Amino acid sequence: MNNFGNFTLWLTLITAVYAVVTAALAARTRRYDLTLSAERATAATFGLSLVSFATLEYLFLTDGFGIHYVATHSSRDLPTIYKFTALWSGMQGSLLLWALILAGYSYFAMRVTRNFRGPLASNATAVMAAVQIFFVGIICIYENPFLLISDVESVAAGFVPADGQGMNPLLVHPAMAIHPPMLYMGYVGFVVPYAFAMAALICGQVNEEWIRATRRWTLVPWFFLGTGQLLGGKWAYVVLGWGGYWGWDPVENAALLPWLTGTAFLHSVMIQEKRGMLKVWNIILIVLTFTLCIYGTFLTRSGVVSSVHAFAQSPVGPTFFGLVLAIVLFSAYFVWSRLDLLKSKNEYESPVSREGGFLLNNLLFITATFAVFWGTMFPVISEAVTGSKITVGPPFFNSVMVPIGLLLLLLTGVGPLLAWRKTSGRSLRRQFTGPALSAIVTSATLAALGMGDVYAIISFAFAAFVVVAIILEFHRGALARGSSAGESYPVAIVNLVRRNRRRYGGYIIHFGIVLLFIGFTGNAFNQDKEAALKVGESAEIAGYTLVYEGSDETQNPLTVVIETQLGIFKNGERLGTMWPEQHVYYKRSDQQRTTEVAIRSSLREDLYVLYEGQNESGVAFFRAYVNPLVMWVWIGAWVLTIGTVIVMFPDKREEELRRRVGMAPREARA
């Protein structure tokens, strides 16, 4: 089976090479037969990637421990679903997943642009296939998942161990099952807008219709990248047991970087669509976003920075860095050589305008991107310059990112209230009075109630501003529809969203962002306490009394489960019971232990308790956290998801515009 897997891998590489050559030739010669051939090669690349992936999955599901990768990442007693997800728990499998998703995106992009074949679509196919060559080439040459154990270790040919080494127990969790595919759908997906941007430059077709067509291709990976990060945060919160969901780890930061520049692009592109401005800047943003995706992969796999998420250091690191350089140089060449085509009639009438808001939006997003990048790479830079190691931990990122984040939060409310070109004084008063009053009232109320954290007060005030601004936008729109179309208020609200998905879906996304910020602000008030308790003893935290009521130990095929029971009281009244656990993976040579956190959630706060073990005297050690407002992070994530789906939903008007991308439909056969 490994030979079959190897064969399909190399065949995928060959078809990808064929796709590049035929697509590039098709773009140059406009020959229909070459166009068709490139499309078929793209489809074949996808099909073969799927077969390679399925082959490896088959090996995992059938415990093919003769394969080194399977033996080191799976075991017989792993539940079937986690045998499936174990494929992407290591370097080789994750690269194969990346290659599969890339092939899938290339295929579907090809299908969508099939009705208007031409040089633009052909060049885009060529660019995507070129990236595919890199990834499949890396897999074939450096990180082949189909190697036998005897190919890697000094054992007899054909050696098959009785069992595998298993998967890291921390990864045996539903969130971890889907977090990597989601992230890769995000990372990889940015290849499509990048490919179309490069194709547009290569062809010289840098018009607004191209940018409208690529906007949805940017939304999709943006959505997956954001969702993937939130899923990762959820996993960290419920599994890792340190009471938080974002640690500013280098690999976490690597996923955040392209999301930030992608968000800047999604906003900046509106200026180009509406006013024809910022063409060069938008191309740069797309290039930067895709470059950061590849850079993130480089960081994760190179060992340049240490991270709990990183794969083991690999020889592919320098190769990935080479790809980053190649992308930068290739893109810079075409941007520079097409500058005359990218010139636009830039007219800027007033800073108090939607254009001014978007410019400030971009400035803040780029600053945030730089700050995260700088903080992530600073340990390496500092050691190179000074010779001594330095740590850049979460306090640094929080210090730098909180002010920038607050400005962005405010802009989330201010920007949509500004008019294109120039906002009149009358419009400013009409639009801003309500939100500004709500911000002032909120901040005054919180200060009067004794809230001492200035950043928290500002955050809640800005959140109030944005929420009121969004509500007023919906309200005014519904009133307008009510008077013009005679619709009832609820119907008008629904039709507002239905008829203008971009605008009102965007507002829902902004609302989701506000909820996320409300959740983040709760971190300012986190409390934690450790306690060592015998049965019957209690500890207090933030008004809760935790009474240790005993423990129980059970065994299953994988683990010994130590379950403790805590009675939760407040003001003398029993609220409920929590069962923090510890799992001991007794079959593993390292006897790895994982904590199963007990969480009692409400809209106001989470009571979060983990059990850290006990001594011979029966004293159990607990760590308890009270984390205010965490649930709003997960609610915000859902609202963000709903808003994004609404925005992504096909719009008939936009469909017509997309059809105009590229050459006229179907060139005649030669």
Next chain:
Amino acid sequence: MSLLFWGSPAHGATVEEIKFVAQEMACLCGTCPTRPLDECNCGFAGQKRDEIGSLLDAGKDKKAIIASFISRDGLQVLAVPPAEGFNLSAWVMPFAVLFGGGFVVLYVVRTWSQGKDARQKIVAARNDPPPNDDDPYRSQLESELRDRDT
């Protein structure tokens, strides 16, 4: 019921006193993303907090404790880069980018605004009615005066 808390069995130092020092130092266990010592709940962080407690009991203040850790393990024990020397750039650069980027944006939009003004002047000049005066020099002078004044 009795309550046993973090740090109390082994130290005279209180939880808050240990936290006051630990929050400025990084956990270097390698299994957490360099979280501050007061937040990390791994065994390594626990040992370091015990060590801080012992040093507090010995009468050392925060500055001296951190200095002793630095002299043994280097600057990496600090949770954030110190604001001195080259490491100051860690703090300065993001805000330099913000303000520098702000100046760039201002310059660019000013250029756009000037470009727009210039175009508007040209359009206005083209739309001006021709002077009725027969004196060609007076006509030219009045036209140039109008341009200067707009």
